[in-house]
Amino acid sequence: MATPTAAASNELRIAEELKRPYVLVLVLLAVVTVMEIQVPNLGPWFGISESVIILLLVVSSAAKASMVALYYMHLRYEPRVLKILPVGPLAFVVLLILVVIAH
Amino acid sequence: MAGWRCSSTLWSPSAPSSSPPACGWLWEDAKGVSFAVKGRYEARPFAGISRRKLGMWVFLVSEIFFFSGLIAAGLSLRVNAAYWPQPATPEFPLNIPVTAVNTFILIASSFTMAEAVHAAAHNKPARMKAFLLATLILGTTFVSIQVYEYSRLFAEGLTPWPRLVGNSNIPDRLGTFGTAFYTQTGFHGAHVTGGVLALAFLNVKAWRGRRWATRAETVEIVGLYWHLVDVVWIFLFPLMYLIGR
Numbered sequence: 001m002a003t004p005t006a007a008a009s010n011e012l013r014i015a016e017e018l019k020r021p022y023v024l025v026l027v028l029l030a031v032v033t034v035m036e037i038q039v040p041n042l043g044p045w046f047g048i049s050e051s052v053i054i055l056l057l058v059v060s061s062a063a064k065a066s067m068v069a070l071y072y073m074h075l076r077y078e079p080r081v082l083k084i085l086p087v088g089p090l091a092f093v094v095l096l097i098l099v100v101i102a103h
Numbered sequence: 104m105a106g107w108r109c110s111s112t113l114w115s116p117s118a119p120s121s122s123p124p125a126c127g128w129l130w131e132d133a134k135g136v137s138f139a140v141k142g143r144y145e146a147r148p149f150a151g152i153s154r155r156k157l158g159m160w161v162f163l164v165s166e167i168f169f170f171s172g173l174i175a176a177g178l179s180l181r182v183n184a185a186y187w188p189q190p191a192t193p194e195f196p197l198n199i200p201v202t203a204v205n206t207f208i209l210i211a212s213s214f215t216m217a218e219a220v221h222a223a224a225h226n227k228p229a230r231m232k233a234f235l236l237a238t239l240i241l242g243t244t245f246v247s248i249q250v251y252e253y254s255r256l257f258a259e260g261l262t263p264w265p266r267l268v269g270n271s272n273i274p275d276r277l278g279t280f281g282t283a284f285y286t287q288t289g290f291h292g293a294h295v296t297g298g299v300l301a302l303a304f305l306n307v308k309a310w311r312g313r314r315w316a317t318r319a320e321t322v323e324i325v326g327l328y329w330h331l332v333d334v335v336w337i338f339l340f341p342l343m344y345l346i347g348r
Contacts, residue, residue: 022214022217022218022221023214025214026210026211026214029210030207030210033203033206033207033210036340036341036345037199037203037345039345040190040191040345040346040347041191050347053346054346057341057345057346058341060341061337061338061341064337065334065337065338068213068330068333068334068337069330069334071217072213072214072216072217072326072330072333073326073327073330073331074220074323078152079151079152081148081149081152082149082152082157082160085160085161085164086160086163086164086167088164089164089167089168089171090167092168092171093167093171093175096171096172096174096175097175097178099175100175100178100179100182
């Protein structure tokens with residue numbers, strides 16, 4: 001259980017640091033999602049190769065996930081040690097994907 | 104021990120070559136002095152972060168590991184499968200427009216959850232409860248649409264296991280795709296269902312006026328989990344619905 005001081009300081013931090021562009025992030029997420037849905041249909045029409053389409057979708061997904069993590073999960077406003085915490089598994093993700101690609 | 108000199112450092116150039124390098128460290132350790140004292144470190148790196156919130160983040164890290172493995176297994180199945188359907192072709196069994204709407208619903212639920220945390224932090228319980236309820240409704244809608252899609256796909260013959268009856272609109276060669284699809288979206292759906300249950304519990308407690316349920320930290324901790332299932336779906340949706348092979 002958290003100490004009262006830590007909990008209180010956390011609530012204070014949440015209250016003070018909330019100048020967040022929630023609506024803007026929502027709009028951006030929606031716009032990027034619409035683009036994602038259209039890419040597989042329009043890509044071949046514009047002569048974009050399948051590998052470029054996959055790359056675009058991976059990059060757009062990573063951008064969307066970053067927006068959610070930074071603004072909705074408040075990682076942007078958290079102490080550095082908490083920002084680092086979720087980065088560890090990302091190295092694991094990259095490693096796994098590289099192994100799959102290598103095969 | 105003649106000729107050995109235990110310095111306070113790990114290894115001293117002035118020490119005789121026969122001195123074991125770890126001697127100083129062992130000596131310091133035996134004296135009960137932390138070796139880290141000599142370097143740059145923080146005694147309490149997580150000071151100021153509540154333990155409940157830190158615990159949730161550690162749990163989320165384990166969830167990222169879990170879904171990473173699951174997605175990597177799905178990718179491995181995909182690249183090794185004899186056949187994989189291409190999106191935007193008549194044979195592709197999944198309904199992209201319906202799931203796109205579902206994706207918007209989940210993204211919107213993340214927005215309402217963030218607003219609920221914001222309202223709780225600014226001591227606006229009525230606004231917080233309204234956004235919390237909206238999140239619950241959106242989350243329930245997401246699960247309902249996924250259940251509808253599963254039932255439709257099952258009726259058409261796309262199953263997670265080899266088909267036992269031949270009467271189906273889905274070709275047999277989609278078996279591997281079905282396994283990968285149901286495994287990944289199924290585990291995600293189970294996590295969303297867990298989040299919906301947590302939201303339902305929090306809603307009941309908040310609407311009944313329990314003080315702990317309207318605290319910013321409580322709402323934030325539930326919100327962190329909810330956002331994670333959104334993040335996972337952000338990757339799963341293009342992977343299963345938009346990318347071929």
